[in-house]
Amino acid sequence: MPYKFVSKKKWDTEIAQKAMAAVEQITNEMGAEIHDDLMHRLVVFRFYFDRIERELNDPGQMEVLVTEMKSEFQDVVQSVRRISRQLMPAKMEQENFTKSIHLLCLSMERPGAGHIHFESSGTEMPISDMAETFLSRIVQELIHNAFKHSSAWHIWVRMIWASGQLTLEVEDDGTGFMEAAEVASQLNRKYNTLKMRSQAINASIHFENGTNGLLAKVSMGLSD
Numbered sequence: 374m375p376y377k378f379v380s381k382k383k384w385d386t387e388i389a390q391k392a393m394a395a396v397e398q399i400t401n402e403m404g405a406e407i408h409d410d411l412m413h414r415l416v417v418f419r420f421y422f423d424r425i426e427r428e429l430n431d432p433g434q435m436e437v438l439v440t441e442m443k444s445e446f447q448d449v450v451q452s453v454r455r456i457s458r459q460l461m462p463a464k465m466e467q468e469n470f471t472k473s474i475h476l477l478c479l480s481m482e483r484p485g486a487g488h489i490h491f492e493s494s495g496t497e498m499p500i501s502d503m504a505e506t507f508l509s510r511i512v513q514e515l516i517h518n519a520f521k522h523s524s525a526w527h528i529w530v531r532m533i534w535a536s537g538q539l540t541l542e543v544e545d546d547g548t549g550f551m552e553a554a555e556v557a558s559q560l561n562r563k564y565n566t567l568k569m570r571s572q573a574i575n576a577s578i579h580f581e582n583g584t585n586g587l588l589a590k591v592s593m594g595l596s597d
């Protein structure tokens with residue numbers, strides 16, 4: 374679509390629609406996370422108050438209850454932390470960008486259902502805040518896609534800082550319904566939020582048939 378001649382107005386409208394759809398999608402994902410994870414934990418926590426009322430006169434039971442509540446509360450804290458990391462992936466707690474991508478990977482792990490392996494090489498170079506935010510969103514969407522469309526068990530996220538260039542790779546080990554090569558060529562042609570965000574920061578995104586499944590490569594020039 375972007376390579377075909379279209380009027381500026383039509384093009385602007387399309388960009389605006391895609392941008393709004395991207396915002397909507399992230400809001401929905403966060404809503405689902407809050408609903409499925411955090412609300413569930415808070416509801417469980419609510420029942421502790423009923424139990425406290427009942428066990429008030431039994432110090433032994435109260436002790437057991439406090440131990441359980443502490444661990445449950447820790448889970449609530451973890452859940453809020455995970456959601457806030459996904460909402461604000463870059464520049465968390467003064468961490469460097471490599472660390473923040475690593476944390477993003479940890480926050481998207483699916484215990485018992487999907488493992489994300491993170492590797493990095495080279496020395497981190499400064500990049501703009503916008504590049505950090507958009508690259509985080511791109512990695513987030515690539516991981517999301519791998520779990521959603523390929524039923525991946527393993528996802529490898531590699532961050533390669535080379536002289537003059539940063540490359541981020543996301544590879545999965547599932548092919549879903551289609552062959553990875555076919556998915557790659559379809560995605561290379563598609564204008565989606567992955568491409569939009571890459572363009573906005575002068576990066577490029579390319580899909581290919583990797584060793585295990587679909588391999589996405591995002592490259593961005595670095596000025597020194």
Ligand SMILES: Nc1ncnc2c1ncn2[C@@H]1O[C@H](COP(=O)(O)OP(=O)(O)OP(=O)(O)O)[C@@H](O)[C@H]1O
Nearest residue numbers: 518519520522523545547548549556560563565587
């Ligand atoms: N890791 C993957 N493995 C297999 N197929 C994939 C993978 N990533 C994407 N696809 C295929 O490419 C299509 C396009 O992906 P894209 O992210 O653009 O849209 P979507 O995930 O279907 O929708 P949205 O991202 O808007 O929720 C998917 O519908 C899926 O068929």
Ligand SMILES: [Mg+2]
Nearest residue numbers: 514517518521
């Ligand atoms: Mg998607």
